Amino acid sequence: MLFRTAEKTELKALFDMLVEKNTVVGPVQTDTDRMGKPLFAFEPVTDQAKLRLDYTTTRLPAKRYFLPFREDLATFTTDGRDWTKTIGYNIDRPYVLFGLHACDINALNKLDKVLMGPVYPMPYYAAKRKNMFIIGTDCRPQPFCFCRSMGADTVLHGFDLFLTDIGDKYFIEIQSAEAYEVAKDLRTETPTEADHMQFMRTVAEMNKLFTAHVDTTDLTKILDMEFQSPVWKQWGDKCLGCGTCSNVCPTCYCYGVEETVDVSLKKARKTKTLYSCNVVDFAEVAGGHNFRPERSTRLKYRYYHKHRGFVEAYEESLCVGCGRCGEACLAGITVPEVIASVRGEEQ
Amino acid sequence: MNKHEPTQRTYLGIPVPRPKVAFFELSSCEGCQLQLVNNETTLLNFLSLVDIRAFREAMTEKYDDYTIAFVEGSVTRSDEIERLKKIRATAAVLVAFGSCACFGGVNQLKNRFQDPAWVKKEVYGSHPIETNDTARPLEDFVKVDLKIFGCPVKKEEVEKIVTNVVLGKTIVAPKYPVCMECKANENTCLFDLGEPCLGPITRGGCDSWCPNSRFGCWGCRGPAVDANVEQMQEVMKKHGFSEETMLDRLECFGGFAGHAAEMRNNIKAK
Ligand code: SF4
Ligand code: SF4
Ligand code: SF4
Ligand code: SF4
Ligand code: SF4
Numbered sequence: 001m002l003f004r005t006a007e008k009t010e011l012k013a014l015f016d017m018l019v020e021k022n023t024v025v026g027p028v029q030t031d032t033d034r035m036g037k038p039l040f041a042f043e044p045v046t047d048q049a050k051l052r053l054d055y056t057t058t059r060l061p062a063k064r065y066f067l068p069f070r071e072d073l074a075t076f077t078t079d080g081r082d083w084t085k086t087i088g089y090n091i092d093r094p095y096v097l098f099g100l101h102a103c104d105i106n107a108l109n110k111l112d113k114v115l116m117g118p119v120y121p122m123p124y125y126a127a128k129r130k131n132m133f134i135i136g137t138d139c140r141p142q143p144f145c146f147c148r149s150m151g152a153d154t155v156l157h158g159f160d161l162f163l164t165d166i167g168d169k170y171f172i173e174i175q176s177a178e179a180y181e182v183a184k185d186l187r188t189e190t191p192t193e194a195d196h197m198q199f200m201r202t203v204a205e206m207n208k209l210f211t212a213h214v215d216t217t218d219l220t221k222i223l224d225m226e227f228q229s230p231v232w233k234q235w236g237d238k239c240l241g242c243g244t245c246s247n248v249c250p251t252c253y254c255y256g257v258e259e260t261v262d263v264s265l266k267k268a269r270k271t272k273t274l275y276s277c278n279v280v281d282f283a284e285v286a287g288g289h290n291f292r293p294e295r296s297t298r299l300k301y302r303y304y305h306k307h308r309g310f311v312e313a314y315e316e317s318l319c320v321g322c323g324r325c326g327e328a329c330l331a332g333i334t335v336p337e338v339i340a341s342v343r344g345e346e347q
Numbered sequence: 348m349n350k351h352e353p354t355q356r357t358y359l360g361i362p363v364p365r366p367k368v369a370f371f372e373l374s375s376c377e378g379c380q381l382q383l384v385n386n387e388t389t390l391l392n393f394l395s396l397v398d399i400r401a402f403r404e405a406m407t408e409k410y411d412d413y414t415i416a417f418v419e420g421s422v423t424r425s426d427e428i429e430r431l432k433k434i435r436a437t438a439a440v441l442v443a444f445g446s447c448a449c450f451g452g453v454n455q456l457k458n459r460f461q462d463p464a465w466v467k468k469e470v471y472g473s474h475p476i477e478t479n480d481t482a483r484p485l486e487d488f489v490k491v492d493l494k495i496f497g498c499p500v501k502k503e504e505v506e507k508i509v510t511n512v513v514l515g516k517t518i519v520a521p522k523y524p525v526c527m528e529c530k531a532n533e534n535t536c537l538f539d540l541g542e543p544c545l546g547p548i549t550r551g552g553c554d555s556w557c558p559n560s561r562f563g564c565w566g567c568r569g570p571a572v573d574a575n576v577e578q579m580q581e582v583m584k585k586h587g588f589s590e591e592t593m594l595d596r597l598e599c600f601g602g603f604a605g606h607a608a609e610m611r612n613n614i615k616a617k
Pocket of ligand 5: 556557558563565568569
């Protein structure tokens with residue numbers, strides 16, 4: 001890791017340099033909610049002034065750029081008895097993700113383990129991931145953020161550049177060779193001892209802001225013990241089975257595949273659609289049997305995959321504590337509350 | 348169009364059957380049928396996929412030999428019951444086409460009038476009118492083989508179903524709620540914008556048609572499988588919407604008629 005500092009005005013130089021040859025995606029304000037608060041989303045940006053590096057969080061993660069909600073895996077054309085298959089990985093230009101928070105970069109690192117692991121890497125994901133330049137940025141923890149509990153409040157790899165706002169300048173971490181090349185063309189300086197102090201103060205202040213926590217001590221064991229706990233039924237009664245929690249989750253990767261023949265009978269496509277273990281037909285198999293027909297077993301399953309099964313397989317949780325699922329859940333079901341209830345803690 | 352029989356359609360060199368199809372309307376706005384004819388590029392493909400024997404919106408000739416009947420509209424008159432039974436007797440497959448046919452649709456709003464005779468008099472005066480007191484879905488009178496939901500139906504969905512019928516593939520309607528598609532479309536949730544929406548309990552498949560244009564869902568496709576209507580009430584309440592606001596939507600298309608009646612009873616009991 002290489003450390004540099006730069007004046008804030010250099011941000012524009014960095015942006016302009018990258019936007020020339022890449023699609024730059026970053027946080028922008030897309031709406032205002034009924035309380036007058038801004039809502040942010042990751043959108044392609046061509047003008048640096050639109051970029052809102054001071055964003056709180058986004059309703060949806062930058063998922064569309066690495067795991068699109070819908071994506072053609074292959075298209076087919078037929079001609080008599082013949083047919084032609086076309087496979088595209090659905091990326092035409094490199095992407096720059098400009099301004100991801102630590103949780104979202106950690107989420108990508110987790111997805112990498114599953115989708116680019118050694119046995120069956122998923123080319124559609126890998127093609128996008130390998131053509132991605134990631135710029136991280138520091139954040140102000142919100143009342144629903146519990147990334148610290150999940151060990152996802154800092155990020156050690158998985159990005160190219162990381163910018164921390166230390167007051168009058170940016171503290172820059174340079175992680176990759178590409179980032180080194182980019183930073184060469186910026187006006188940067190070697191950090192002074194005072195810059196180091198300022199960086200540490202910034203991080204310490206950020207840490208003070210956390211209010212939501214999840215106690216992960218012995219959690220896999222506790223989940224094993226509490227498989228029959230009555231709390232699952234209580235949460236299941238609340239759950240709408242709407243799948244929103246998975247759709248807004250930066251680490252949920254489940255999907256369904258559908259083949260459709262065009263009404264002309266001359267074309268067909270195989271489409272992948274992201275799915276959620278919380279929706280009713282997720283565990284329905286051919287013949288109509290449903291392994292998890294009740295909302296409570298489905299909701300429980302989601303927690304067991306995130307906080308037990310994945311931990312057993314990868315020694316880390318499949319939750320980065322971004323809090324998006326709880327914020328988006330209309331039934332008000334949040335990870336800290338569910339886990340606390342399983343642990344028998346007062347809420 | 349029957350005069351110019353299109354050549355036998357094939358898929359991967361294999362001839363595909365061209366089922367004889369007829370469209371009928373009972374009490375309805377014919378909006379569902381209109382959906383099918385309003386995109387001419389795919390209409391021609393659609394029409395060559397099936398052998399249309401009757402389709403008032405698209406042709407004048409009419410024949411009585413069909414195997415698949417698409418019946419739009421709800422049953423509101425006694426002669427419609429007779430017609431429907433005759434269609435059932437002819438068709439091997441009867442499709443309830445759109446929410447009127449599936450649930451009664453907007454027409455079933457009249458089912459809640461306490462005094463239908465008075466309403467009839469207010470609306471039609473001394474003009475004689477033959478109408479039943481209730482608007483009913485097809486399945487109250489005949490066996491329905493397939494339901495295509497929506498007010499109106501979604502053209503793409505109908506084309507997909509018909510293509511799958513012709514190719515002998517299974518037909519599956521989404522069981523999950525509209526929210527799944529709404530999130531995939533990356534819409535801002537209507538509740539965040541201070542608007543009510545029945546998306547969390549309504550069957551998907553419309554590609555979140557209304558929320559895509561920032562209108563809350565009115566539940567035209569009826570309940571999703573395992574819909575949590577009780578929790579929906581809590582969500583509405585938490586966001587400051589009255590029970591009547593929710594009932595207006597639940598009662599609009601008939602798919603939630605049972606849930607709405609139960610909710611009204613519970614309110615009365617309180
Ligand atoms: S937990 Fe919430 S967001 Fe997830 S399916 Fe249930 S109601 Fe929907
Ligand atoms: S489970 Fe919830 S808090 Fe955890 S990563 Fe997914 S959206 Fe974020
Ligand atoms: S099983 Fe559920 S929790 Fe796990 S990745 Fe899939 S959708 Fe997400
Ligand atoms: S707008 Fe409606 S359909 Fe969309 S997520 Fe919100 S509640 Fe669900
Ligand atoms: S969003 Fe709701 S009301 Fe609108 S078309 Fe879909 S199901 Fe019908």
